Amino acid sequence: MLKVAHTICPSCSVGCGVNLIIKDQKAVGTYPYKRHPINQGKNCKKGRDSYQILNENRLKDPLLRKGGLEQVNWEYALETAASQLKSYENREIGIIASGDCTNEEYETLKKFATTLGVENIGYNAKNIPTFNFKTAPLDDVENSDFILIIGDILKENPLLGRRVILAKEGGAEIIAADYPEKTLTGINSDEYIQIESTSSFLDNINRNVLENPQQLSTVIISGLSGEEFENSLKFFQDSHVKLLPVMEECNSRGAMNLLPALSEDELKDLLEKVKILYVVGDDPASYMEESLKNIEFLITQNFLVNETVLMSDVVLPGSCWAEKTGSFTNTAGETQNFEKIVEPPGNAIDDVTIIRELAEKMGLEL
Amino acid sequence: MEPQFLLAKAKDEELAKKGECGGAVSALFKYLLDQQLVDGVLTLTRGEDVYDGIPTLVENSEEIVETCGSLHCAPTMFGDLISKHLNDIRLAVSVKPCDAMAIKELEKRHQINPDAIYKIGLNCGGTVMPITARKMIEMFYDVDPAEVVAEEIDKGKFIIELADGTHKSVEIDELEEKGFGRRNNCQRCELKIPRNADLACGNWGAEPGWTFIEVVTEKGKTLVENARKNGYIDVKTPSEKAIAIREKIENVMIKLARKFQDKYLEEDYPAPENWDEYWNRCIKCYACRDVCPICFCKECDLEKDFYTDEDEIAPDPLTFQGVRLSHMCFSCVNCGQCEDVCPMEIPLARIFHRMQKKYRDDTGFIAGVSEELPPLYSPEKE
Amino acid sequence: MSEEDVKIVGFCCNWCCYGGADTAGTARMQYPPNVRILRVMCSGRINPSMVLKAFKEGADGVFVGGCHMGDCHYDAGNYKWNRRAKLVEELLPEFGIERERFRFEWISASEGEKFQETMKEFADTIKSIGPLKRSTPQISTQAKFTAKI
Numbered sequence: 025m026l027k028v029a030h031t032i033c034p035s036c037s038v039g040c041g042v043n044l045i046i047k048d049q050k051a052v053g054t055y056p057y058k059r060h061p062i063n064q065g066k067n068c069k070k071g072r073d074s075y076q077i078l079n080e081n082r083l084k085d086p087l088l089r090k091g092g093l094e095q096v097n098w099e100y101a102l103e104t105a106a107s108q109l110k111s112y113e114n115r116e117i118g119i120i121a122s123g124d125c126t127n128e129e130y131e132t133l134k135k136f137a138t139t140l141g142v143e144n145i146g147y148n149a150k151n152i153p154t155f156n157f158k159t160a161p162l163d164d165v166e167n168s169d170f171i172l173i174i175g176d177i178l179k180e181n182p183l184l185g186r187r188v189i190l191a192k193e194g195g196a197e198i199i200a201a202d203y204p205e206k207t208l209t210g211i212n213s214d215e216y217i218q219i220e221s222t223s224s225f226l227d228n229i230n231r232n233v234l235e236n237p238q239q240l241s242t243v244i245i246s247g248l249s250g251e252e253f254e255n256s257l258k259f260f261q262d263s264h265v266k267l268l269p270v271m272e273e274c275n276s277r278g279a280m281n282l283l284p285a286l287s288e289d290e291l292k293d294l295l296e297k298v299k300i301l302y303v304v305g306d307d308p309a310s311y312m313e314e315s316l317k318n319i320e321f322l323i324t325q326n327f328l329v330n331e332t333v334l335m336s337d338v339v340l341p342g343s344c345w346a347e348k349t350g351s352f353t354n355t356a357g358e359t360q361n362f363e364k365i366v367e368p369p370g371n372a373i374d375d376v377t378i379i380r381e382l383a384e385k386m387g388l389e390l
Numbered sequence: 391m392e393p394q395f396l397l398a399k400a401k402d403e404e405l406a407k408k409g410e411c412g413g414a415v416s417a418l419f420k421y422l423l424d425q426q427l428v429d430g431v432l433t434l435t436r437g438e439d440v441y442d443g444i445p446t447l448v449e450n451s452e453e454i455v456e457t458c459g460s461l462h463c464a465p466t467m468f469g470d471l472i473s474k475h476l477n478d479i480r481l482a483v484s485v486k487p488c489d490a491m492a493i494k495e496l497e498k499r500h501q502i503n504p505d506a507i508y509k510i511g512l513n514c515g516g517t518v519m520p521i522t523a524r525k526m527i528e529m530f531y532d533v534d535p536a537e538v539v540a541e542e543i544d545k546g547k548f549i550i551e552l553a554d555g556t557h558k559s560v561e562i563d564e565l566e567e568k569g570f571g572r573r574n575n576c577q578r579c580e581l582k583i584p585r586n587a588d589l590a591c592g593n594w595g596a597e598p599g600w601t602f603i604e605v606v607t608e609k610g611k612t613l614v615e616n617a618r619k620n621g622y623i624d625v626k627t628p629s630e631k632a633i634a635i636r637e638k639i640e641n642v643m644i645k646l647a648r649k650f651q652d653k654y655l656e657e658d659y660p661a662p663e664n665w666d667e668y669w670n671r672c673i674k675c676y677a678c679r680d681v682c683p684i685c686f687c688k689e690c691d692l693e694k695d696f697y698t699d700e701d702e703i704a705p706d707p708l709t710f711q712g713v714r715l716s717h718m719c720f721s722c723v724n725c726g727q728c729e730d731v732c733p734m735e736i737p738l739a740r741i742f743h744r745m746q747k748k749y750r751d752d753t754g755f756i757a758g759v760s761e762e763l764p765p766l767y768s769p770e771k772e
Numbered sequence: 773m774s775e776e777d778v779k780i781v782g783f784c785c786n787w788c789c790y791g792g793a794d795t796a797g798t799a800r801m802q803y804p805p806n807v808r809i810l811r812v813m814c815s816g817r818i819n820p821s822m823v824l825k826a827f828k829e830g831a832d833g834v835f836v837g838g839c840h841m842g843d844c845h846y847d848a849g850n851y852k853w854n855r856r857a858k859l860v861e862e863l864l865p866e867f868g869i870e871r872e873r874f875r876f877e878w879i880s881a882s883e884g885e886k887f888q889e890t891m892k893e894f895a896d897t898i899k900s901i902g903p904l905k906r907s908t909p910q911i912s913t914q915a916k917f918t919a920k921i
Contacts, residue, residue, distance in 0.1 A: 025449065026447040026475055026476060030444075043444070045471070047475050052474075052475060053474065053475070056727075058464070058465060058521075059437065059438070059441050059521075061521060064519065068673065068675050068677075072680060178673060178734070185733070189671060189735050193735070206703055208671075662867070697825070708825075708867055712863065713820075713821040713824060715866070716820035716859060716863060719859075744866075745863065765855060770848065770851065
């Protein structure tokens with residue numbers, strides 16, 4: 025009747041542990057998960073409210089456009105999606121995922137695309153390009169002697185912010201830089217630098233402070249994207265500092281490891297190239313509805329109703345994170361497994377199964 | 391009623407073996423479930439390791455045996471879990487003193503029905519945060535924390551047991567001097583024997599293989615008598631000496647707690663400038679309020695427009711913690727949950743405990759122990 | 773801000789203390805202009821958070837006036853306030869606000885003189901401690917941009 029179970033918070037890329045309170049098969053709240061090494065039972069408001077996404081705006085049945093969207097059975101929905109996908113050339117097929125799917129879903133999706141020979145695949149990287157270097161573990165942030173923060177970590181990712189606070193209590197020097205006149209991270213730092221652009225800020229940095237071999241120095245980059253992000257990475261990459269970029273979604277880092285990162289421009293290009301689109305988790309209609317107009321057939325797989333779902337020709341109802349077993353990789357590169365706690369609502373099923381069944385219907389062997 | 395002292399142990403051999411001190415508490419739970427006197431038992435079960443205690447509702451008496459064993463590294467709170475999610479069933483619950491205190495305050499506020507709950511109290515010398523426990527086992531015991539199969543607090547020592555049966559122990563005093571050991575609020579806690587529950591059970595003064603029980607309420611008395619009559623427990627009377635030993639342990643611990651109160655709430659208490667630094671970090675996430683077992687209001691003043699300022703980077707402490715303090719500090723049971731869950735490491739329990747202590751000195755009201763509501767709620771002309 | 777400009781918020785109960793202020797007024801008894809009076813129906817209507825809010829909004833002192841014990845128009849309102857006032861006294865120092873900045877008194881409608889005296893005394897007290905200086909995140913200043921690193 026009542027169950028308290030461990031899971032990983034899906035709200036941001038820090039990867040906190042949180043316990044869900046399940047009553048009569050429904051998530052009714054969260055409970056501190058004090059054994060979890062990342063956050064020790066502390067969660068921000070988003071984390072404590074994360075259970076609510078299990079109960080809101082859920083897709084419960086496969087839908088098919090017949091004038092309007094109508095409920096159909098799985099067989100019919102998958103059959104339709106499969107036959108449509110088969111009727112297009114490989115280069116006319118596009119697949120996009122979001123940063124909050126599980127690693128297992130990315131793997132399956134990647135296999136699906138490879139087997140089918142689809143090259144137009146990627147995930148919405150929220151303009152954070154792929155990088156490839158060893159990032160600072162969270163414990164290093166806490167043990168740092170010097171931390172430079174670009175962005176408002178305390179406000180946006182409080183449980184990473186907590187590590188900065190702990191470092192400060194341990195005597196670390198904290199310098200924060202950001203655009204607004206004042207930020208929460210700023211008022212809690214030894215120095216706050218209001219910047220006009222990251223490039224002018226980087227130009228003015230005295231590298232000697234960063235290169236001090238006696239110190240463990242960490243640079244946290246958050247809230248930057250595109251060129252700014254890339255430039256900052258390049259700037260710090262060849263110094264001795266430990267670097268921790270903060271990504272947007274709970275599994276952006278996992279997606280980056282497995283799928284091509286697509287910026288908004290690249291997503292736009294992809295949408296213009298393809299005629300049939302298979303969307304897993306993402307909501308492209310919310311940020312580029314225009315580009316979607318070229319799409320002849322739209323297949324959407326998601327656990328909730330969003331703008332893209334409403335435009336779709338076939339809708340495949342997937343599962344929310346606590347309804348499936350899988351793993352997320354946090355922004356520091358740590359992969360954490362979580363277990364299925366509740367059943368998905370109605371006829372929704374877990375996402376890996378959906379991709380596999382779609383492949384099977386198309387005669388593909390994954 | 392006059393308190394009664396007894397020694398008890400489970401008749402069931404498996405419970406007696408697996409349970410702490412002869413498994414009397416487990417046997418009482420089994421009796422309540424078997425006789426359908428309750429619909430469920432709320433207790434802790436061990437999760438991934440000894441540092442992971444998970445609140446579990448047991449509805450089948452066969453499963454009681456799985457809940458056996460002590461978990462000192464699981465600083466949980468049952469009060470609001472019951473008032474929010476388990477108010478529709480008849481319940482038995484194992485309570486640490488702070489759980490019992492929270493439940494008592496919630497009962498007074500009609501958030502928990504006292505007639506529908508059996509509170510089996512467990513004596514408590516304090517709990518340790520799981521991550522702190524793991525760190526200190528690495529540092530002071532030179533043991534990989536993953537290799538610990540059981541832990542125990544006895545005679546001022548934190549004792550660990552390894553898979554090969556060896557035991558290692560370190561004085562809690564030593565651990566706490568270095569900033570490890572029990573949570574700060576536990577160090578300050580004066581209620582070691584939960585006389586605000588129906589029964590207060592523990593090993594102080596008990597013979598090996600027996601649980602020392604102080605019967606506090608009529609309900610507790612009936613429970614023990616019937617469990618004995620129905621063959622669930624064996625009961626005998628403790629010696630005068632055993633009672634004296636238990637009292638002595640309790641007094642030593644209370645004395646120590648008062649020393650820690652002086653240290654944390656007076657001598658080393660943060661100065662106003664330090665508090666300003668703490669308040670500057672606040673992200674107004676309401677974790678402290680939401681976890682507080684005393685804060686049960688559905689509509690909270692803190693979310694009213696006149697206390698909210700959109701331009702604020704951090705909330706003004708006067709109209710955030712100040713308002714929270716003015717609403718409930720006098721009822722604070724020092725469970726430490728607010729401090730435990732604060733993402734910004736603000737030592738909240740200190741200010742709340744300090745205020746309740748002042749209120750207690752002024753009015754005699756002890757949160758979680760006194761029978762009545764705090765005098766602030768009184769309509770009387772006095 | 774000079775010492776003379778301190779701001780005092782005075783919560784006065786409709787039936788007694790406000791009447792006292794009125795009596796003082798009609799009798800042309802002068803009291804310091806620093807006091808801004810807020811009329812409430814009963815001192816029992818005041819809760820500690822209203823005092824905290826007043827300080828947050830910039831009051832340098834807060835006064836609450838109610839009926840004498842036994843005279844409450846609503847029977848026990850001033851008893852209730854009395855219990856809360858004790859809590860306010862304990863609470864304010866925790867936030868670095870001197871206890872003297874908060875005062876409560878029982879003044880009847882006929883006690884114009886007592887009202888005048890109390891206000892004078894309280895305003896003098898606040899003037900002698902000076903304006904309330906609080907360091908909240910909004911007020912605290914932080915080192916701003918210098919291209920130090």
